[in-house]
Amino acid sequence: MTEYSRLKTSRSAAIKANLDYPIIDTDVHTNDFTPALEDYIAKYGGSKLVDELRKAEASRLNSKSNGKDWYQQTPEERQYNRTIRSPWWARVTRNTLDLATYTLPELFYERQAEQGSDYSVLFPNNVLAPAGASKENRQALQRAVNHYHADLYRKYSDRLTPVAGIPMGNPQEAVEELEFAVKTLGLKVANIPGGVKRPIKAIADKYPADQYPEIAKYASYIDFYGLDSEYDYDPFWAKAVELGVPITTHYGSQGWTGRSSISNYMNNHIGHFADGSQAFAKALFFGGVTKRFPQLRVAMLEGGADWGAHVYIHLVDRFSKRSLKGLQNYNPDNANSDELFVLFERFGSEFLQEHPLSKEELTKSVLGSSFNRHSRSPVGSELEDFAAAGIETIEDIRDRWVNSFFFGSESDDRTIAAAFNDKANPLGVKINAIYSSDVGHWDVPDLTDPLAESWDLVQEGVISEADFKAYVFHNPYKFYTQANPDFFKGTAVESKVPTPQVDKSLVVA
Template identity: 55%
Template sequence: MTILKDLKAKQSRAAQLRSQLDFPVIDTDIHTNAYSPALEDYIAQYGGSRVVDVFRSHLKSNGLNALAAEWYNASPEERQNRRLFRPPFWALPSENTYDLATVALPGLLYERLEELGTDYAVLYPNLALFPINSSNDDLRLSLTRAINHFHADIYKPYADRLTPVAAIPLNTPQEGIEELEFAQKLGLKAALIPGAVRRPIQAVAEKYPEDSDLRRYAYWLDFFGIDSEYDYDPFWQKSVDLGINLSTHSGSQSWVARNSPSNYMFNHINHFADASEALAKALFFGGVTERIPQLRIALLEAGAAWGQNVLTHLVDRFEKRGNEHVQQYNPERLNRELAIELYRQYGHTLYQGRELNEQEIIESLFGVASTSRFQAQKPEEINDFALAKIQTKQDIWDRWVPNFYFGNEADDRTIVGALNPKGNPFGQKINALYSSDSGHWDVPELTEPLAETWDLVQEGAITAEDFKSLVFTNPYQFYTANNPDFFKGTQVEHKLKNNQAA
C-alpha cells in the first residue's frame, strides 16, 4: 500500500502541462488488455465452448497468431529454410507494473487519466486485432462480437472520458456492415478495421488444392479499394451513415521485405507506415475517396510523415503520367522519321558493317522486342488516375487530405516533416493526430507522452499551434466529421463549455 500511495502522490510532467492548457487533450490511441475470465463469458455466449477453447489456446501461446507460434516451435535451421519471420516479442512494458495494470483495469485508467494529461482517450483493445485478421469465419465473427460486447459493457461507466473502438472484420463488405450496426447498438462510436485481407491466389489454389504450405505463401493482399475482390463501397458508406469513423493498426511484418527469420526490429521499423500507405493508396486509386468524400480513416502507429510523402508523390506522378500527360510516353507518338534520320547522322559507328534496319532502330529506342504490348484497350489501363477522377492537382488534395488522418506517436520526430507546409506542393499541413500508443512497449511510462510532444515545441521542432492541432483540433475534427455529437456528455464538451464561459 505504501508503494501505491507513493506512486499516486507523484505529479507528472503531463499533468503539469495540461493544467496550463486552455483546450482539451484527446489521445486517439491507448491500448488496453482484457481480464480473460470475464471475457470468456461473452465468448461462450456468441461462440460456444469450442471458441472459448480456441481463445484459451491463443492466450497460452502468449497471444501469438499461428504464423508467429510456428516460429517459436521451429529450430533456427527450419526458420531459415521456411522463411518464418521473426515475430514481435516482449510487447508490453512489464517492468512498470503500475502502468501494465492501468491499461488492464478500466477504473484505474479512468482515475489516472488526469495524471496522463489527457481529457479523453480512444481505446484499442489488444485482443481486437486477433479475430478480425483470422481467416476462420466462425472464429472471426463470434469472437469479434464477443469482444465488442465485452468492452462496451466494461467501459460504459467511464464514457465521459474513455471509449473503446469496435473491432470490425472485413473479409466481406456484408460482415463489416453487420458488425458496424451491432456496434452502434452497443453504443460504440469508433471502429477498428484490418488494413488488408489475405486471399488465396486462385490459380495456385486450384492447381495445388492439397498443398497448404504453398498456398500459405502464395497469397495476395486485398486492400478493399483498387483490384478488390468485392465492392466495399456499401461498407464505407455505412460507416459514414452511422457516424462511426474508422481506423487501422495493421502492419506489414512478414511481407516480402519484412521477412527476417532472426531480427524483430528489421521486420518492425516502418511496417505500419507501409501497410497504411497501401490501404490509403488503394482507396485513392480505386476512386473510393472520390465516390464517398465523407469517408474518414485514421491510420495509426505509422507516423504522419509518410502521408505527406505520398501526397507529394501523387502530384509529381500525376503531372507526368496523369490523364493526357501519359500520352507523351505513347510509342505511337514517336517521330519515326526524326529518329531514323538521327541514327543516320550520328549512329554510323554503331551499325558500321551492318545494313541499316529502320525497324531495329525503333525497337532499340524502346529496349524491347516489340511496341505492341503497350496498346492497352481501356482508359483506366492507360491512365492510372482515371478511377479517382483526377483532373487537376487540387483534386489530389481533395481526395487525400480530408479523408486520411495520420496517427503520430509522442516521441516520433518525423512529425516535423509532416507539419512542414513547404514539404508538399500545396503549402498546407496534413492532418496528424496525437496517438500515444500507450500500453505497448514503446511507451514505458504512461505519463510521459504528452510531455514528450511538448518537448518538440520547446526545442523549436514544431509550433505551439501544431501542438494544439495534434492533441485537440485534428482529433476533434476527425471524430465529429460524421458524428457532431461524438463528444456530447464527455469531459471534452465540459471543458470547452467552461473555456467559453471564462
C-alpha cells in the same frame, strides 16, 4: 488511489495545466483480463467461442512452421523453414502500476489527469483477434468481444471509448457487425484490419489448402478493399458514412518482403506499420473510395505521419507525369521518325552502316529498347492510373488524400515534422497528424510520459506550438467530428470546445 498517484510529479499533467484546449489521445491499448473476458464469451456463445478466441489469439501472436512456433524451433529449423521472428516482451512489466492501469478500467479512468488527457480512444488488444477465427464462428466471436468491451467501459464513456472490431472478410459481415456495434452497443469508432489475406485462385485450384497447407500459407495475396478486390466494399464505406463512424486501422507488414528476418524482430518491425497502412490508403485512393465517399474519415495508426506527406508529394509529382495529358510525352505514336532518323545519320551513322534500317524500323528498334515493348499498347482505361480516383487537378489529390486520411504519430516521433512542413507539401498543406500515444505497448514504459514528450518537440523546434495544438487537439477533434458532429456529446471534451459545425460541402446529396 492517492498512494499510487504521481499527479504532482507528472510532467504531462504540468504541461496540460497550462493549455487552454483539451487533449485527445487517439490510440491507447488496453489489456483484457482473460478470465473475465472468457467467462463473458462463454455466457455469450458457449465454450466453442472461447476455444475460437484462444486459437485465433495464438495464431496472431506466433509464426509457425510444421506446428512449431519460432521459440520451439532450433536455429537450423528456422533457417530451413524461413520462420519469421515473432515479437516478444511487448508489455510493460517493471512499471507494475501501469500494467494494472492498462487492465483495470477504473484505474485508467482515474489516471487520465495524470496522463494529461481529457479523452482517450481505446484499442483492447483482443479487439481484432476474431478476424483470425474460423469463418463459421468469426462474426459471433467478434460480436461477443465487442459486446464485452462496450459493457466494460460504458460507465466511463465521458472520458474513454473502446473501438468496435469489424471483420472484413466480406462486405456483408462488415456491414452487419458495424450496424450491431453502433446501433445496439453504442460504440462510436471502428477498427478494421487494413487488408485480408486471400488465396491466389490459380494456385489454390491446383493445390487445395486442405491437401497442401504449406503451399496455401504462401500462395496468397492481400486484398486492401479499395483496389483490385474480389468484392465491392462500397456498401461498407457507405454504412460507415451513414452511421457517422470514423474508421481506424493498425495495419502492419511484418512478414512482407524486406520484413521477414528469421532472427531479428527490430528488422521486421521498424517502418512496418507505415508500409502496411500505405498499401491500404493507396488502395482506397486509387480505387476511388475517397472520391465516392468524401465524408469517410480514415485514420492509420502507429505508422507515423511522415509517410502521409511522402505519398502525397509523390502523388502530385507522378500525376504531373502520368496524367492523360502527361502520358503523351511517352506515347510511342508521338515519336518523330523523320527527326530520329536525321539524328542517327548525324550522330550515329556507324550504327546505321552496320544495321541499315528504314525510318520506321529504326523508330521501332529504339522504342523497343525502352519500357514500351509489350504485346500491344494499353488502351482506354488501361492508360490512366488516376482515372478511378477521378483526379483532374492536384487540388483533387489534396481533397482525396489530405482531407480523407489521418495519421497516428507517436509522441516521441520526430518525423512528424514532415507532416507539418507546408513549404514542402504541395499547395502549402499540412498533413493530418493525430496524437497517438500508443500507451499500453512496449514503446511507452510510462504512461505519464507521452504528452510531455510531444511538448519536447516544440521546445526543440521540431514543430511549432500551433502544430502541437493541431496534433493533440484540433486534428483528432476534426477526425471524429467530421465523421460524426455529435461524437463528443456528453464527454469531457464537449464543454471545452465550441459546438462543431458540419461542412456542408462534404454532405453527399
